[in-house]
Amino acid sequence: MSPQNAPRGSLTSTQAIIDGPTTGVPRQSYPYKRLILTPLKLSGLHRVAGMKKVRTEVEKEIIDKWNKLSWAQKRVVQKRRALTDFGRFSVMMAKRKVCSAFSLMPRNTILSAHRSEFRHS
Numbered sequence: 001m002s003p004q005n006a007p008r009g010s011l012t013s014t015q016a017i018i019d020g021p022t023t024g025v026p027r028q029s030y031p032y033k034r035l036i037l038t039p040l041k042l043s044g045l046h047r048v049a050g051m052k053k054v055r056t057e058v059e060k061e062i063i064d065k066w067n068k069l070s071w072a073q074k075r076v077v078q079k080r081r082a083l084t085d086f087g088r089f090s091v092m093m094a095k096r097k098v099c100s101a102f103s104l105m106p107r108n109t110i111l112s113a114h115r116s117e118f119r120h121s
Contacts, residue, residue, distance in 0.1 A: 011029050014031055014032055014033070015029045015030060015031055015032065016029070016030055016031075016032055016035060017029055017030075018030045018035070019051070019054055021051055021054050021055035021058055022055065022058055022059065022063070027051070038066075038069070038071070040062050040065050040066060040069075042054075042057050042058065042061060042062065043061070044057070045057055
């Protein structure tokens, strides 16, 4: 039976069951194409483990290991850098302010400051 003709709610060879007990993702089938696998895995978990068992195993084994991965640390930085619309507006206004300050300065002042950097280094 091809994946397109499979009955609704059944798993095929192109799908996995995912569950995010700590993130609120409900248990569901998900295509392997869209998954990014990590080297982390749960040991000692039975095939029919319930939500409580999965949650305790994840909290006990996976969360500390995940936080040590560079991938997780990059995601934290990305979330921190993600700006709202107002944040982007504030950055734009700050850039304008700096540019206008430079445009009001005499050109030879900017050039002499720039040249002195290269002379001393």
